Amino acid sequence: MMLRLVAIRLFFGLLTLWAVSVVVFAATQALPGDAALMILGRDATPERVAALRDQLNLNAPVTVQYAQWLHGVVQGDLGTSYSNRSPVTEVLNGPIGASLTLMGLAALVATPIALAVGAFSALRRDRAFDHTTSLGTLVTAAIPEFVVGILLILALGPGGLDVFPSVYSRNGGPEQWVLPVLTLAFAVAPPIVRMMRATMIEVLESEYVQQARLKGLDERTVLTRHALPNAIGPVAQVVALQLAWLAGGVVAVEFLFNFPGIGKVLMDAIENRDVPLVQAVVLLIAGVYILVNLAADVLGLAANPKVRVAR
């Protein structure tokens, strides 16, 4: 049962990924201009352009071109960047690591704090702490992430308290990571807080928690052994969804802080009309997004005893 459901999800995940690849490829086909001309530059001789067109198979039918492109993508060959004439995979190597580190740090900062705040809100239900948190998450959830970033720069960057630099630079110290990480953490946290709170309230009202209390267990044991383990399932799903969101959310934040990750690569590539690079980054982000969503789905299934135990 469980395995079958996971297999179905996996199938549709792959199907979606394939659909995304078609969309990305089709979108670039709609682009005016000749790939060979873009690679060689404006002053290339017609013979050279014709030769490269042949080499790139640009005269072949679209479907053949797509098949070739997909074949390359599957093997990790994403083509050649127009702007600096090197393989896309090489261009993306550093930025991917930087972005993953940024996202990882944001998740590491945001998740435990969000879980703690959410759980504490549930315990302090309807008291001052709960009300403040509720309003706070509502406010931070509403504001677009780049606005959060600018507000943080205004408060903590130069012009404000001047504790952290507002722009990433190659030879800067670790303190330049603080504001980008904080911005993403603020963007990711609110739904986690809300879900944790709602789930904890539900769990605390459940009969097994009441039973545990009636048994005379002390509150700490009730919480750690009976309440929290049962709250983890649905919350884990939201955490995974938020991580998926991060894959797209980094773009504006990296652009704002001039952070050398895939988001900045994407914006530069769009600026230079560097199609293979745009294709690669979009595919990469969509791929991560789909995979993490899939993981969230599977987590949700695994956390549901009805699904897990049924045969």
Place this chain on the structure above:
Amino acid sequence: MSAPPTKDLAAGAARGRRGGGLFRAAWRHGRTRVGVALTGLIVLIAVVGPFVAPYTPTEFVARPFETGVDGTVFGGDNRGRDVLTRFLWGGWTLLILAGASAGLGVLAGTVVGVIAGYLRGWVDEVLMRVNDMLLAFPQLIAALLVMSIIGPRTWLIVAVIAVSHTPRVARVIREATRAVVEQDYVKAAEAIGLPRWRIMAVEILPNVTGPLLVELGLRLTYSIGVVAVLGFLGMGLQPPTADWGLMINENRQGMIVQPWAVVMPVAAIAILTIGANLITDGLSRAAIGIDRGVGR
């Protein structure tokens, strides 16, 4: 972000809480009123702004990033245009683009959701599968891809955001519809042989207004964010348009010497989105019907 649980919304819909009553119920929450006040303030600035602006948005009145110029309140922007004027002019585009994309997205999502939820069977299956695929594309990335290929056009901004909203709305409305379909009045309408489109339009649609309004508020909040972020990335409205998102992009280099040109649009966007989200929260509390112990 603060999407209420679909199941609860559906339950609320099934109990038949409709438009006017919903607003009255939402108004009882203090935060709804705060939200209306905040949103109203920004809408007022955006609508009245162009009429009271001291200059035209493209007039040069100062040196780039110069402050304390005679005849200006907040100085000049990156090219020496009046910051106050550009701020007053820059809101209505955001409001119209966000409103249009949210409206269209919710409209399309509602049609898809009601049809899928009522007809069920293979129609439902196909619609929801397509839905899932659309959902797999991160909103902003989809918008950036299209903008980068075709180029930033106004209608395209609206279309892309609306399309990215559609599957999200459809999912919620489908759930709500499925709860309504179980009700006796729908069965009665079917029994007297009303055509299916009539049942969907007259019997079902009015009874999913609760989740519909909540979705509208939620999508409006997101739309404002996406339109603003596209402008900020330089992929939305193009210069020399006065637009809050674009204004932030143009002036962030001079943020330290001339903070006003960034602070004002940033504050406006923040207040607008907070206001919209507060109203949405009020509506969703009213639509769910039960107060989940979060107080007023």
